[in-house]
Amino acid sequence: MNPIEKVCNLQCIEDYLDERLSDSAVVEFEYHLIGCEHCRTELQKRSAEPEIWRDAIALLSSIDSFSHDQNSGEQxxxxxxxxxxxxxxxxxxxxDPEMLGRIGGxxxxxxxxxxxxxxxxxxxxxxxxxxxxxxxxxxxxxxxxxxxxxxxxxxxxxxxxxxxxxxxxxxxxxxxxxxxxxxxFARGPSLQKRINESGPLTTHEVVRIGLQIASGLAAAHEQGLVHRDIKPANILLNEGNERLWITDFGIARAVDDASMTQTGVIAGTPQYMSPEQARGESVDQRSDLFSMGSVLYTACTGRPPFRSESAYGVLRRITDTAPRRIIEINPDIPIWLCRLIERLMEKHPTDRFKGASEVVKVLEGCMAHLQQPTIVELPQCVASSSRSGESVSPKDKKWPKQSRSKSTHSSYWRRTRNWILICLAILAGSGIAAMQMTKPEDISGRWSGEKWKSVSLTTVEKASGWYTGTFTNLDGRQGALQLEWSRLQRRYNGRWMIGDDLSGSVTLRVSANELRGAVAVDSYSRVAAKMPRLREFIWVRSPDAVKRFHTDKFKGPPTAIQSPVIGHIVRWGEGIRENSHVNKGDLLAEVANLDSEYLDRLKKQLADSAVQVEAAKKTLESDRRQLEAMRSIVAALKSQQSVYEKVANEFSKASRIVVDSAKIKVETTKAERDEVFAELEQARAEFDQQKMLFDKRLVSQLKFKQAERKLKQAEAKVKNAETQIQSSKNELNMKLNDRASKQAKAKADLAQVAAQLNKALADIARLESDIAKAESHVAKSQSVYEELQTKLSRQAKIIVRAPFTGFVTDVIDARGVLKKGGLLCYLWPEVAENVPENSSVEKKHSNEEADADD
The missing domain is CATH 3.30.200.20 (Phosphorylase Kinase; domain 1)
Incomplete structure (x- = not known):
């Protein structure tokens, strides 16, 4: 039958708009939609107004319209x-030959x-x-x-x-x-470029950046403006993380702007839109708070909270699904920061903070706590869960869900997002059809390869194309793995992590019952110098896993292995993990029998002791850092003191030479004066003689005048000599005063440095004493903690063994207290004879059938 004849009917289009088609029918219809203009026209008439088309096209063409990063324009x-x-x-x-040109001034x-x-x-x-x-x-x-x-x-x-x-x-x-x-001009990169180059940020950096974003938004909101496009690319880091700028107010609007209340208009960048933006509803300042939460999520994890291979897919995830929890991606982020970001990203605006000013106050409190954790408490709104250390699982968290009723609101959104789908279909063409017709192959099971000797993959419930798993590398270290199927690339892409210091990305495709791909190590991960950052791999099915995943090897339903007592799991048996093979009688788990009242008190004491140990260690580490800093200061002060002493000695020598030179000059001037005095006496005697002869008219007036002129010249020389002597004395006094002043300053500088040095040495002595006390406190706290652990380990232990040969699945988390009869795992039989006929244990498939009926 011709696909067009099969789909071209009004009822099929209505069923598609109301989401009543099956998954296979949706794929077939969307494939047909690309080549059928008649169906596209009918869909347009039933989905939304023509203005939505223009908004969708503008949305798809304006993403990242400007970039503030150097060399960011590679296209x-x-x-x-x-x-x-x-x-x-x-x-x-x-x-100017060094300039490209000129614009204005x-x-x-x-x-x-x-x-x-x-x-x-x-x-x-x-x-x-x-x-x-x-x-x-x-x-x-x-x-x-x-x-x-x-x-x-x-x-x-x-x-x-x-x-x-x-x-x-x-x-x-x-x-x-x-x-x-x-x-x-911003001296630093955008936040987006910083995350792309360095990966997730630290808690301090995230809080500092969030505080500045909230402060800038608060200022904008006070002016009645909503930014509507908060994203990492619009956050410029001007001076590292110490100061940032919010930029690109191109689509900002006033709250009372008529376009802010116009339904069906979509503005912003899809990955950071609020749900109300994605649905084309009216928005207020709280929309910016959701976008800010998405930015902080990206800063914590290194990736946006909502990802898909199309803009439409991103919008659907924003409105209908909750993002993966931050702590699952980056365990280094504290739970209180996760809770703050989750509140910012609540689906309904009334569940978020009231405004950016409130967020500023909360983040200021968080920053003060980070700077002085032992003195400043966390703000009450984020501290309640973080104090008890509770962790809310994704299943338990009550995320608001989009109503499926046929209300005007939901119907309008369905029609709006289908307009976006039409845009995507026309823009992508046959490439979208190829994406939609490509289905992922099942890769669940156990694999092994030359780099990772053991890999176990499990499908994620209700998430098609998603896998989680564990692996063991050649060094025996265990890690976690997550994969997602990419319809566009027709391969699996994901992330892997070993501990807190080693992580990276992985990409693979199925080839002839093998997994072939490449593993990359993140730039910030600590690896050996000779370890390659990128390497290829080939994984093959493990021999014992081949039997596990062939249905003809399973005879009968799985058996629920239950805890015989109230207790907790002390340890699992060797090799017990998801999909592992066990023989009859093998150790499955060792369960500690718990006396609820006594052990509850013991566990609380153990938890409190662990907190005390951690606090004591942090105090000790802080004291050690302060000690190292003070030692550096002492070294600098000693160096400065040495320099001052050297300068003072050199100045003393130089000033002594200058003063001696001035004294010699004074003596020389006095000697010259004595010579001039002798000349004066001689001139005066000659003058007296010539005067007497002149009076007796024995000499001429000319000779008398010559004698008189010679006397005046001698007197002038004497006067000049006296002036030079006084000048030399003044110069000598000035140099003596200058030397005394500089010597006094040098002594003062040395005294100041000596005082600072003595204070620093006293601080070092005090810190060394504090460190000794802190080390004693750590040792004592550790001893109490180990003693409590020993008490717990001495409780009666119950050994749980495999009742028959088979495969282990649904292994529970080893943390937490088990109820009597609580599930440990399921055991799938290898052959029918291995299942006990009189077994009264719960069968997993019965529960699954009941769930299906419900």
């Missing part, structure tokens, strides 16, 4: 390079990044001598009224907010018909 087919070339051609010429240094909407240029403002970033619209959008309005909105919105965490707008202008914005 296929040179399209990005062509956009940049078009922009640079419009720049005015410049006199700014010299263009280089291209920071570019996207579909334009380019970000690095410029230099000659009038104010500062580097700026210039955001310039792409030439092909210059005639678009909506693009120009977005530019104007961004400038007005950002200019209306005065806050250190919101980027400033220096100016708005136009060059050759192209509008541009002038902003500060």
């Amino acid at each position: 296929s087919n040179g399209q990005g390079d062509q956009h940049v070339s078009n922009v640079l051609e419009l720049l005015a010429p410049t006199d 700014y010299e263009i240094i280089g291209v920071v990044g570019f996207g579909g909407m334009g380019a970000v240029l690095k410029g230099f403002d000659k009038s104010l001598c500062r580097v700026v970033a210039i955001k310039m619209m792409a030439p092909h959008l210059a005639g678009s009224g909506s693009a120009r309005r977005r530019f104007q909105r961004e400038a007005k919105a950002a200019a209306a907010i005065t806050h250190e965490n919101v980027i400033d707008i220096y100016g708005v202008s136009e060059e050759n018909g192209l509008p541009y914005l002038v902003m500060p």
Whole structure:
């Protein structure tokens, strides 16, 4: 039968819109939809208004429209390079040969990044001598009224907010018909680039970044603005993590803007939209809080909370499903931070925080706790669960679910998202059909290879194409593994982790009953120098697993292995794990019998003791770090003291030479004065003689005048000599005073350094004493902890053995207390004869049939 004839009926389209088709029928219909214009037209009439089409196309084409990261514009087919070339051609010429050109009063240094909407240029403002970033619209959008309005909105919105965490707008202008914005130039990368290069951030970094984002949003919300596009690419790290800017207010709107209440309009980046954005509903400031929570989730895990191979798939996950818990991806993130992010990402706005200002107060309290954990308590709203250490499982967590009723709200959303599906179908073409027709192969079971000697994979319930598992490498270390089927790539992709210090990605495909692929190690993982960061592998089915996964080897239903007493699992038998093979009589588990009242008290004491041990260790580690810091300070002070002493000695020698030189000069001047005095006496005697002769008219007046002139010259020389002597004395006194002043300063500096050194040495002595006390406290706490552990281990233990030969599945988590009759695992028989005929244990398939009936 022709597929078109089979699907082209109104009832099939209505069933598709109301989600009444089976999975196989959905795939067939969507495949048919690509080639049938008639069905697309009918679907358009029944799904939404024509405006939704334009919004969906804008949504798909405007993702990451601008990039602020250096060299971030790598695009296929040179399209990005062509956009940049078009922009640079419009720049005015410049006199500086090192510049690319000029725009207005700014010299263009280089291209920071570019996207579909334009380019970000690095410029230099000659009038104010500062580097700026210039955001310039792409030439092909210059005639678009909506693009120009977005530019104007961004400038007005950002200019209306005065806050250190919101980027400033220096100016708005136009060059050759192209509008541009002038902003500060960020010295660091965007948060997105930081995560791409370094992976997940630490708790301190996440809280510090979250506090600044919340502060900037609070300032925007006070001005009545909703950003609507908070994402890592719009967070610029200007000075590491110490200061960041929120940028790109291009789609920001006022709360009272009519477009904010227009249903069916979708704006923002899909992976970080709020559920109300994804459904095209009206949004308020709490929508930004959801996006902020998604950003913090990405910072904690290194990946967005909602991922799919299409924008439509992302929107469905945002509205209908809960993201994977952060602590499962990154165990280093504390539970209280996970709880804070979960509240930010609640599906319904009323379940989130009231506003960004409230988030700021909570994060300030969290930051204070991180800085002084023993002094400052966590805020009450996040501390209740973290104190008790409870961990909410994904199944127990009550995430709001999207109603399936045929209300106007749900019906409108179904029609809206189907418009997006139509857009995706037309944009992707036959590639989507190939994706939808590709189904993953079952890879559950046990595998082995040359690098990982044992791999066990299990399907995830109610998650098609997802697998979790464990593995053991050649060193005997055990790790965890998670895989997801990619319809686009037709392969499995995922992540692996061994402990807290080794992780990476893995990709594989099924080839002739083998798994072939590659394993990559994360850049921040600690590995041996000779260990390769990327290697290929081939996994084959383990010999004992072949029997496990052939249905003709299973004879009869599985048997539930139950705990015979109230207790907890002390240890599992050797090799007992998911899908492992056991023989009759093999040890399955060792269960400790628990006296509930006594052991509850003992367990509480053990838990409290563990907390005390951990606190004592942290105190000891803090004291040791302070001691190392003080020792560094002492070394620096001793070095400074040595330098001061050396400088003082050198100055003393130099000043002594200068003073001695000044004294010699004084003595020399006095000697010269004595000589001049002798000349004066001689001139005076000669003058007296000439005067007497002149009076007796024995000499001429000329000789008398000569004698008188000679006397005056001698007197002048004497006067000059006296002046030089006084000057030499003054110079000597000045140098003596200068030497005394500098010697006094040198002594003061040495005294100050000596005082600081003595204080630092006293601090070191105090810290060494504190460390000795802390070490004693740690040893005592550890001793109490080990004693309590010994008490627990001395309780009666029950050995549980395999009643017959078979395969173990559904192995429970070893943590927690078991009830009497509580499930330990299921044991699948290898042959029918092995199942005890009079067994009264629970059969797993009976429960499954009951669940199916329900």
